């Protein structure tokens with residue numbers, strides 16, 4: 111069973127235990143002693159089962175259970191034991207017919223167990239990892255406060271009963287004064303603890319984590335504004351100039367449907383930018399009418415930091431009427447894309463994106479055309495108003511491809527959710543992932559590929575005599591059909607049951623360019639949902655180590671460091687993790703090492719319950735965003751910065767204005 115399923119199962123058992131303890135309390139309050147006894151036994155059993163599910167989860171990683179083991183279960187265990195000891199004997203006596211089994215203490219203790227069970231689950235949902243003293247104090251005081259309140263409600267009823275039953279009146283009075291004492295002192299303790307817990311939550315936190323490496327040095331500062339791209343192409347290269355103007359436009363899709371889009375140059379996707387390795391790319395970005403501003407971020411392309419297009423960090427957003435010129439050498443070949451990085455959960459979604467493809471210089475003839483006549487299609491996949499649009503066309507696209515033609519399909523997921531890709535009708539290779547070639551990728555067929563948000567796959571095959579279909583999300587009406595000349599014959603078998611290709615075992619291993627075993631820094635990012643400050647406001651956000659942007663500490667690295675990340679997903683959603691400026695080498699997923707080709711990715715899907723270990727070498731100085739590429743998640747707080755020692759930014763405070771994907 112996957113960790114994700116264990117998380118869900120544990121939530122269900124937790125819910126069941128809450129229900130059982132409350133039911134026991136209610137049955138007891140109604141003086142249904144037999145029923146109450148049975149339910150109490152059930153509650154104890156469910157609580158024991160809960161210990162089991164938490165133990166199973168603990169086997170998957172401490173991150174998944176820390177708050178359960180340190181707070182939730184001890185709190186519930188203590189309250190449950192109290193309930194059994196206080197309520198149990200009276201209830202057993204009642205079964206033997208001595209009295210009705212009801213007592214103030216019994217009732218309060220059973221309800222306290224219910225409150226403890228509830229508090230445990232609430233802490234898991236609202237706070238999660240890491241548990242803080244503040245959270246523990248607040249949770250415990252809330253449970254105690256609820257217990258005291260219950261006593262206040264129940265006790266008067268008990269007093270009436272005691273007054274009515276003359277024989278037991280003196281005992282009742284002693285009990286009353288004892289309860290008053292508990293009420294007052296308990297109340298005072300609870301208020302103090304809750305106050306202390308709340309106060310602790312407002313203590314300032316550190317603004318940087320060092321991952322086990324040295325802290326900030328006093329080396330001379332470099333500004334990101336000075337980390338700009340080269341002014342000239344490599345020998346033999348040319349300058350590729352573009353002007354991209356961001357503007358609102360009505361765009362007609364292939365089906366004739368119109369969409370109200372935000373565009374570069376009135377097109378969706380924006381103009382395709384291509385280059386041959388070594389060329390200089392120079393893009394002048396203008397903004398006509400996109401209020402709030404736009405930028406260009408070169409997703410997956412390791413440009414110098416000053417060209418990275420992050421507003422408030424590497425530049426200011428380009429407001430209507432303004433412009434910004436990006437310049438960088440196209441030294442890296444492969445399939446990439448560009449998109450705005452300002453309020454990108456809105457901007458990219460509405461169409462502010464385009465493709466960037468760089469081809470190798472060798473294999474080019476003098477006239478700049480590829481030596482082998484091959485069919486290359488760049489296919490950004492984007493969803494507009496619920497329908498999938500591939501390279502600007504919705505519905506099905508037909509494309510001629512003479513048999514024998516070498517074909518390369520460059521797939522780009524520009525959405526915030528993963529897409530499932532099936533190539534039917536031919537064996538093929540996944541030649542490249544996120545722009546980087548794989549080592550000896552084997553031929554596969556009848557497999558599904560999961561393309562993470564922001565990710566790219568290059569699929570390579572030789573066109574057969576029969577049609578080939580590219581199916582996205584198992585939708586057989588849409589997608590792309592390649593045919594030898596006669597369109598229309600593109601029926602495909604059901605693809606939804608095809609197994610998913612695991613890239614961690616695909617291709618042949620090769621030596622890594624650096625030794626990942628003794629990393630200089632090791633950071634752990636635990637992803638979850640929870641209460642956090644997000645962009646200066648309290649929110650139920652998407653969190654990293656319990657915090658939201660921009661209050662997540664920056665990760666500090668020094669140039670040359672080997673850096674390892676462990677990314678842990680405690681939540682029930684997928685988080686496509688994306689680091690700017692560096693591809694990361696995938697080391698393992700759920701402790702199973704990557705055994706295929708070295709796998710370099712810039713965006714990888716961390717699914718619910720998964721733990722990924724990745725590594726990279728810090729060779730591109732700057733301050734880089736490190737975030738979830740489900741862009742609404744980034745906006746809801748799941749975004750932080752990786753900062754090189756000695757690099758500063760003039761475009762925003764260290765923890766100043768909303769950066770990156772924010773408004």
Ligand code: C2O
Pocket residue numbers: 407409449451564688690735737739
């Ligand atoms: Cu493609 Cu910071 O993003």
Ligand code: CU
Pocket residue numbers: 652684685686738739740743744748
């Ligand atoms: Cu996410």
